[in-house]
Amino acid sequence: MLRLIVLALVGFGIYLGITYKDKIDDARNVRPFEKVQDAVEDARDNVKDKFEELKGHNN
Numbered sequence: 001m002l003r004l005i006v007l008a009l010v011g012f013g014i015y016l017g018i019t020y021k022d023k024i025d026d027a028r029n030v031r032p033f034e035k036v037q038d039a040v041e042d043a044r045d046n047v048k049d050k051f052e053e054l055k056g057h058n059n
Contacts, residue, residue, distance in 0.1 A: 017024070024029060
């Protein structure tokens with residue numbers, strides 16, 4: 001019986017998380033951090049590409 005209660009609570013938590021994901025992200029203020037992370041990844045990729053380009057010209 002306890003397992004069913006735990007399973008029901010986990011299922012309800014997953015349902016709430018899926019249903020209200022956007023509102024939860026807004027409340028946690030996650031989106032600006034995602035934008036910063038995307039910008040950092042883009043910059044890293046650009047530096048990596050430039051390094052490979054310079055490395056290729058020296059050979």
